Amino acid sequence: DQQVKQNSPSLSVQEGRISILNCDYTNSMFDYFLWYKKYPAEGPTFLISISSIKDKNEDGRFTVFLNKSAKHLSLHIVPSQPGDSAVYFCAASDTGTASKLTFGTGTRLQVTL
């Protein structure tokens, strides 16, 4: 039973444009959400997180939006850069922290010139 779903396995965006990566979850107990970025042959790298008491968190070019009623979150990258090309994982926790994460299957983002 996959509690965190990333329904788009891949996404291609032109450099300079906005990339929007989506994530849906089914467990209403999830209260902390994170996005990780992963390059080939490397471990996931933390990007940004959001607590369920917020609906938006911003860090530079990265913004995460949380819609609790829809059980949906999204990661916006503006402007997209070629170095953003990677696999992006959404993760969720029901402990209020990152102590026990449930990951989605990832979305491969390709930023083209």
Added chain:
Amino acid sequence: DTAVSQTPKYLVTQMGNDKSIKCEQNLGHDTMYWYKQDSKKFLKIMFSYNNKELIINETVPNRFSPKSPDKAHLNLHINSLELGDSAVYFCASSLKQGGQETQYFGPGTRLLVL
């Protein structure tokens, strides 16, 4: 000055063998984890240790035994390896600060069981 390191990076072995993967973190974190990423790229938590004590064990076969000699190390020993154990294994560590906690991952160990 690698934060979370794993050895070996690649491991190819025969079915039935016993093997270990080592993990070390130099971040001073209290909690360490092992994750398995299978062929479908699904990243699933296996174990979590906090200050050398097991706090999460997610329905992992008992052929898998984590060992934490100290806070900075969490090794994974696998007995009687099976074909289905082939995967990428990631170690991670985390520290809770000001109510926020982030996990930092190692580069992964690619295990292939023949």
